[in-house]
Each structure stands twice: as structure tokens, then as C-alpha cells.
Amino acid sequence: MDYQFQWRPVLRALPDMLWGALETIEIAGLAMLFGTILAVFLALGKRSGEKYLSLPADVWIETARNTPALFQIYMLYFGLGSLGLQVSSYAALLFGITFNNAGYLAETFRGGFSAVPETQTRAARSLGLGGVKTMWHIVIPQMLRAVFHAMTNQMVWSILMSSMGIIVGLTTDLTGVTQKLNVVTYRTFEYFFVAACLYYIISKTFTLSARIVAWRLFRY
Numbered sequence: 001m002d003y004q005f006q007w008r009p010v011l012r013a014l015p016d017m018l019w020g021a022l023e024t025i026e027i028a029g030l031a032m033l034f035g036t037i038l039a040v041f042l043a044l045g046k047r048s049g050e051k052y053l054s055l056p057a058d059v060w061i062e063t064a065r066n067t068p069a070l071f072q073i074y075m076l077y078f079g080l081g082s083l084g085l086q087v088s089s090y091a092a093l094l095f096g097i098t099f100n101n102a103g104y105l106a107e108t109f110r111g112g113f114s115a116v117p118e119t120q121t122r123a124a125r126s127l128g129l130g131g132v133k134t135m136w137h138i139v140i141p142q143m144l145r146a147v148f149h150a151m152t153n154q155m156v157w158s159i160l161m162s163s164m165g166i167i168v169g170l171t172t173d174l175t176g177v178t179q180k181l182n183v184v185t186y187r188t189f190e191y192f193f194v195a196a197c198l199y200y201i202i203s204k205t206f207t208l209s210a211r212i213v214a215w216r217l218f219r220y
Helices: 008-048 051-066 069-082 089-115 118-126 131-146 148-168 174-185 188-217
Strands: none
Touching (some): 008 174, 008 188, 051 089, 069 089, 069 148, 089 131, 148 174, 174 188
């Protein structure tokens, strides 16, 4: 094998890759935040029993869970573009991951809502809390506690899924920066090995942080 490993160019480019990693974290975090908010409404819509609420929720959830995330991002970027709606690479990736997260988390939240005893709602109502306050102060906090670890897994999936931004021309996240450096230097193994290590560090750091948060919040 004639390939000679050269790590010095990678070390020089490491600051650029770290900036790309920050954008990766930003995209994953925003997609998780927006996806969580949407998922709550989708789960409530599916549980409502009203067709005009449950049907759109079903369509969203089934589409997100049963089509590849790659296709979802493609449709947002190229599909909307063909209809005259231009979407940036960043926005297409962010909305694509958000769409996917919302679909998966909605089913998770639906199970989490079922785990909250009905007696909690009745007790809140007997104390004079209205439906919205009961949901906001009593039901949703307990539901989020029940699904916290599943949400952690979804966040890690969002971090890894952000690497698909390269297919729609995003060059400012970790994968995009790595590919841009690779095109210039042809040091494929070195750059992508370091990028993989950075993805691993980001994912493990978040997972360990989530465990610490869970231990602090859910000890009792």
C-alpha cells in the first residue's frame, strides 16, 4: 500500500472543523427543540379522538416514520425548489430533521402520556386547575420524565442525521467542512477519521450530560 498518512494538514484544519462541529450542534439542537414542540401537539392531536386533529397527525407521523430521512430532506430542498419555493441548504436540513424528529417523538410522547395516571388529571381538576394548566403543569412534566431517555437517543440521532446536509450543498457543518477540505487535499482517511471522532465525542458528551441531568432531576 503506497498511501502515506499525513496528519499535519488535519491538525492545521482542526479549528475549521470545530467551527463546523458547532454548527452541527446548533442544527441538531434547534431541530430537537422544534421537533419536541411539534411532537407534543401531534401526540395530543392523535389522542384527541377528533378526526380533523388525528388525521393530519397520523399523516405526519406515518410519513416521517416510514420514509427515509434522506428523501424528506431532498423533498424540502429540491421538491420545493421545483415548485418555485427556494429553500437554503441550512433551512432544508433543519426542517427535514425537525419533521423527522416530530414524527418519531410524537409516538414516544403518546406512550408517555399514557404512562401518566388519569388520577393525576382528576386531582388537578379537583384543585381548580383548568385543562390547559393541568396539561402544562401536571401532565407534560410527568410525560417528559417518562420519555427522557428516548429523547436523549433522538437527540443523538439528530446529531448524526445532520451529516446529510452535504447532499443539499451545505458546506458549513462538520461533514460539509470535512468534505471541502478533502476535495482540496485528497486526504480522505485523515479528515473523515477526525470528523468521525468529533461526532463520537459530541454524541458521547451529550449522552453523559443527559445521564447527569436525569440523575439530578429524577433521583426521587
